Amino acid sequence: MTTIVAPRPTAPPTPPQPPATAPAAPPVEGQPLRYPDASSRRMMTARGWWLVLLNFLLPGSAQVVTGNRRLGRTGIVSTLVMWTLVLAAVVSALAARPFFLAVATSSFPLVLAQCLMIAYAVLWVVLTADTLRLVRLVKTGRRARFAIAAASIALLVVASGTAVQAAAMAGTTRDTLGAIFGASGPAIEPSEGYYNILLLGADHVTTNDSKRFDSISVVSVNAETGATTITGFPRDMPGFPFSEGPMQERYPNGHEGHADPSCGWGSGINQLNTELEVCQDGALLYPDALANGSTPGIEATKDAAEGILGIKIPYYVTIDMYAFEALIDALGGVDITVKERLPIGGPHHTGQPLEKWVKGWIEPGKQHMDGFTAQWYARSRHTTSDFDRMRRQRELQQAILAQFTPQVVLTRFEEVADAGADLVNTDVPQQFIPTLLDLALKAKEQKVTTIELTPDGGIDEYHPDWAYIQQLVRSTLHPPTPTPAG
Template sequence: MTLHRQPHHTTTPPLVQAEPLRYPDTESVRMMTRRGWWLVAVNILIPGSAQVLAGRRRLGRIGLRSTMFLWFAAIVGIILAIGARQALLWLFVGGGWISWVALTLVQLLLLAYALLWLVLTFDMLRLVRLVRVAPLARVAIPLVAVLVLTLLGAAAVYGASVVGSSRSALTTVFGKGGPSLPPSDGYYNVLLLGADSGEERDSMRFDSISVVSVNAESGAVTITGIPRDLPGFPFSEGPMHDRYPDGFYEHDDEECGWGAGINQLTNAVEECTEGEALYPDAETQGSTPAVEATKDAAEGILGISIPYYVAIDMHGFAQLIDALGGVDIEVSERLPKGGGPAYDDQPADEWAIGWIEPGQQHMDGDTAQWYARSRYTTDDWDRMLRQRQLQEAILAQFTPQNVLARFHEVAAAGTAVVHTDLPQGKLPEFFDLMLKAKQQPVTTIELTPEFGVDEWNPDYEAVRQLVQSTLHPPAEDDEE
C-alpha cells in the first residue's frame, strides 16, 4: 500500500492578516522590511501614529494628541495671519506681559514637542525590530529616521530659540516706553538719532538727526534731515523754550553748554544740574533729558509733533550692519577713512588709514560706519546725504527672509545699539505700516541750501511751510 504524503500548507495567522503592522510575521524578512519603512513614514508624517499602529497605544495617543494640537495651533495662526493679523501681532508682540507669557508658552511647547518627537522616533526604531529586516534596511531605516529627526527637530529647537530671542529683544528694547498716542495730523513722527558715545567723546552727541514721518493710512515715509550745526533754532513749548525763548545760540549759557548746533543739546541739558529737573519723566519712559530736548528742538524747527525717538549708538553701528549681511551703496566720490588731519591743510593721504573707492560697493559694518562719518574732504551737507543713503540701504536689508536667516545676530545687535521710547503696544500697527512703506518710494527733505535753507541764517517759518507742503501736498488737500 502506497502512502501519499499530504502537502504541508503554512497558514498565516488571522491576526497577522488583519493587522500586519501590529502583529507582523517576524519570520518574513520581506514583510518586516516593508513594515519598517511604513513605520518610518507614518512617524514622519503623523508623529505618534507609528506607536498606535504597532501596538504601543498609550505613548502613541500622547504623540497623536500633541501632533493634532500643533497642527491646530498652526492652522489657527495662519487663519489669524490672513484675517486678523493685528490680533495675532498684539498677542505675540504688542501685548506687554501677555506677549511675554505667550512667547514663553510657544517656546516651551516647541522644545517639548522636539523632545517628544525624539522619544517617538527611537521608540519607533525599537518597534521596527531591525534584526528582522533585510540587511541593507538595517542601516537605511535608522539612518533615514535619525536624519529626518535631526532636520525637523533642529527646526523646532531653532524656532524655540528665535522665540526666546524675540522675547528678550522686546523686553530689552521696549521694556520702557512712553504713552501710546494717536497720529498727529495724520502722521506718526519719530525722531531718528545717530548717537556717538565713542571713547574720544566726553558725552553722548547726536551726529545724525532726522525725523521719520509715516502716514498713518498709506504708510508713505518722509525723512527730514536736520543739520547738526543748524544755528539759532527754536524750541516747541516746554522747559527748553522757557530757558531759550529766542532760540538756541552759541555761548548763551556758559554753565550748561557751548556751540550753537542741535548736537550740543547734550551739553546744554545733561551737563547741567537741571537736566533731570527739566524732564523728570524721561528716564521712566525710556528716554533721556537730552533726547527730550532734541525732540523739542525738532518740533520747533519743523512745526510738527514728535512723540517718539529711536537712537542708534554709532559706537556699535558696525555690529548691526554686519548682522544684516552688509549693505549695498553707490559711492559717488573717493572718501578717506580716519580721524582727520592733525593740522590745517594736511593732505588726506598722510592721515587716512584707508579709502572708500567710487562705484557700487557692498560694505561691511566698519566701511559703512566710515562712509557715514567721513566729512573732512566734503561738507556736512554731503555727509547728511550719505547718512540718508545709508539709512535707505539698511531699510532695504530688513526683509523678512534676511532677518529670519540672521535673526540671532540682528536681535543681539539691535538690543545692543538701539534705544527707543516707542511703546510696545504700537508695534502691531507700525508693523503693518512698515509693510506698506516698503512698497513705496521714500520722500526726503534736507534742510540744506539745495532745499532753499540758508545754512547760516535759516528761515524757520519757511522750513515749517516746506515740511507742511511735503507732508500735505495741495492735491491731497483738494481731494479732502
Template sequence: MTALVADRAGVGPAIRTQPMRHPDASDSAVMTRRGWWLVFLGFLIPGSPQVLAGNRKLGRFGLGATILMWTLLVAAILIAMVFRDFYFWLIGVGWLFAAITVLAQGLLIGYAVLWIILGLNTLMLVKLVRIRTASRFGIAALAAALLVVSSGTATWAAGIVGTTRDTLGSVFAASAPPVAPSDGYYNILLLGADSGEGRDSMRFDSISVVSINADTGAVTITGIPRDMPDVPFAPGPMQDLYPEGHYGVADDECGWTSAINQLNTELEICRADEGLYPDAVANGSTPGIEATKDAAEGVLGITIPYYVFIDMDHFAALIDALGGVQITVSERLPKGGGPAYEGQPAEDWAIGWIEEGDQHMTGDTAQWYARSRYTTSDWDRMQRQRQLQEAMLKQFTPENVLTRFQEIAKAGTAVMETDVPQSMMQPFLNLALKARSQEVQKIELNPEGTPLLDGSTIDDMDPDYTAIQELIHEKLHPSAAEDTPAP
C-alpha cells in the same frame, strides 16, 4: 506544521493581516520594508508607528499632540493672514503677548522632547538586527536625521518665540499708552551717535525726523544738520530758558556753540542739577534727548512724541545681521579717523578706501560710509546717512527677517534705544506693510539740500525757521492745486 497549527488556532490570519505589528521577523526583506515605512511615518505623522506597531497609548498621545500642534499652527497662520489687525494688536499688548509666547515656547519645547521620545521608540520598533545588513545604516541614519529635523525645528521655533518676546520687552516701553497721530502723521526723532566712554558728553552726529503718514504709510525723512544754530524750541523747559532761540551756554565744558547737537551735553552736564525734564528717565528717555526733541519740534513746526537712538558703535553688527546693504557710491571715500594736521593728504592717513560704483557693503564699510566727512562736506555726509537708512529699510523683508531673525534681534537690541511703546506696534506694523511699496521722500535742511518754497537755499548760518516750517508743511501736506490733475 507550525503555520497549520497557527491557522487552526485562529491566529494565522490575524498575523498575516497585521504586518506592521506582527511581521515575519525571519524575512529580512519584509522587515526592511517595514523599517523604512515606520521611519517615514514617524516623521510625517508622529505617533503613527506606535499605533501601528508599538505602544498604542503612547501612539495615541503622540497623534493627539501632533493634531493639536497642526491645529494651533494653522490657526496662528490664519490669524496672521486674515485677521492681521488682531495679530498686530496682540503683539502690542505686552503682558498678553508675553503670556502667550511663554505658553507657546513651553509647548514647542514639549513637542521637541516628545518627538525625541517617539523617534527613539520608533527606531526600537524597527528592530535593526532583523533587517538587511545593507539597509541598517541607511535606516538608522535617516531616523537620526529626521529626528534632528523635527525636534530641532521645534527647538528653533521655541527660540524664535523667546527672542521675539525678549526683544520687544527690552527695546520697547511696555506700559506707555499709544499716542494718536499729529496732523495726520506719526513723527519720530531719529538720533545717531557713538556710545561708550564719554557718553555723558555725547553729541549726536546724525539728527533726522521720520514722519509716517497715518493713512497711507508714506515715509518722509527730514535731515537736520547737527550744527544748525539758534534753534527755536517747542513749549517746555528749554523754551522758557531760551524764548528767542538757543544761543548756547557760556561754559568751558559745553558752551562751544549754539548748535542743536550741543543740547545733549548741555542738559547732561551743565544743567544736570537743574531738574529739567524730571520724568524723562522714567519714560525711557533722557533730558538731553527731550531737549533735542523740543528743538526738532521748534525747527520743523510738528509734534514729535517719540525718539529712536541708534548706537553707531554697534551699528555694523546690525548691517551684518541684515546680510549687508546695497549702496551706489558716487565718489571715492577714505576710511579712517582723519588728518593729523590741516592739509594732510587722505592717502597718508586713510586706512582704506570705499570705491565708486555699486557695492554690497558689510557693516564695517557701511559704518565708514556714514561717518566719512574729511574729504566731503557735512551736507554730503547727511545725504549718505539718509541713503544708508533707506538701504537698510529695503533689507527688512519678511524673508530676510525670518531667516536672520536671531541675529537681527540680538543686534537690534544692542544698537537701538527708544521710548516707542509696545502698544504702538499695531499701527506701526500695519503702516510698515503699506510703506514697502512707496518711495521714501527725503528733505535735507542745508544749503545743498532741499530748497525753500520760494526757490532759495537754506542759510546754514542764519536759518529762516518760519520758511523751513512752511516747507515741511507743504511737503507733508501738498497743496490741493498740486494734487489736482491738469485738464
C-alpha cells in the same frame, strides 16, 4: 462464594510539563505592519521604512498602527494641535495682521509658544525612540538596519530641531523686545495723521555727558498708509526755536551760543545733549525724563525738532553708530552706489596730509558693503560737506530698510536680534510695537520721501527761514488733494 474484583489499572503519572507559552502571533494577511512575518527580512525591512515614514509625516501614527495606541493618540493630537496653531497664525498674519502682530510681540504668547515648541520637540524624541523599538532592527536586513536608524535620526533632527529653533526664536524675540522697548504705557494717537519719531545717531561713548548726536532726523509715518518721510537736520544748525516747554522759557528768541564752552561747542543743535548733561541742570528742566526712558538732552532735542518743524514728536530712537556695524554685518551687508571717492579714517589735527590719517578708501561705483565700510560711508566727512554726509546717511538708512526682508531676518534672526539689542535705545512703549511693525511692512512697499534742511533743499543752514521750513513740512506731509481738470 466469594467474588474477587480485580483492581482497575491506573494511568501512570504525567511527568511535569514546562509552563505553557503563548504561541507567536501568526502573520495576518492584510496587516503586515501590525502582524508582520518576522522570519522575512525583506518584509521587516519594508515595514521598518514605512514606520519611520509614518512617524515623520504624522508623529504617533506608527504607534497607533503597531504599538501603544495611547502614546500614538497623544502624538497625533499634539501634531494636529500644532498644525492648527500654525495655520491660525498664517491666516491671521494674512487676514488680520494687526492682531497677529499684537499677539506675536506680547510676552505671554511668546513664552507659551516657547514652552509648546520645547514640549513638542521632546515628544517627537520619545515617539522616534519608540518607533525604532517597534521596527525591530535586528529583524531587518543587515544593511537596511543602519540606513533605517540613520534616516530616523536625521528626520528627528529636522523635525524636532525645527521646533527647538522656533522655541529659541520666540525666546530671543521676547528678550530683544524687552531689552529695547523697556518703556510702558499706552501708545498715543497719531498727530494730524502721522506718527513722528526723532531718530538720533550717537557716537559710542561711555558717559552721556560727552555724547553728541552725529545724525539728527525725524521720521514721519502716515498712520493709514505707512508712507514715510524723513527730515534731516544739519547738525550745526544754530538759533533754532523750541516748542513750548522749559527750553523755550530759557531761550524765547531761539537757541543761543554759550559763554561757557563746557556747555557745548557753539549753538548747533547737536550740542544740546552736552549742554543739558554737563551744565547739570537738565534734571531740573526735565525731571521726568529718566523715569520715562529718556534723558534731558534727548527731550531738549525733541523740543528743538518740534519747534523747527512745527509738528508733535512724542518718541525718540537713538542708534549707536558703532553698533550699526554689527547690524549691517548681521543683515549680510548692504548695496549702495558710491558717487565719489571717500576716505576711511579721520585726522587728529586739521591740516594733516591725507597719507597721515587715511586708512583706506571707498571707491565710486556699485558696492556691497560690510558693516565697517558702510559705517565709514555714512560718517566720512573730511573731503566732503556735512550736506553730502546727510545724503549718504539717508542712502544707508534706505539700503538697510531694503535689506530687512523676511528671508534675511529669518535666516539671520539671532544675529539681527543681538545687534538690535545693542544698537537701539528708545522710549517707544511695547504696546506700540505692533502698530510700528504693521506700518513698517506697509512702508516697504512705498518710496521714502526725504526733506533735507540744506541749501540743496532751499534752506540757508545758518540763517534759516523757520516759517518756510514749517510750510515745507506741512505741504510734504499733507499734499493738496488733486481736483478734476476743468
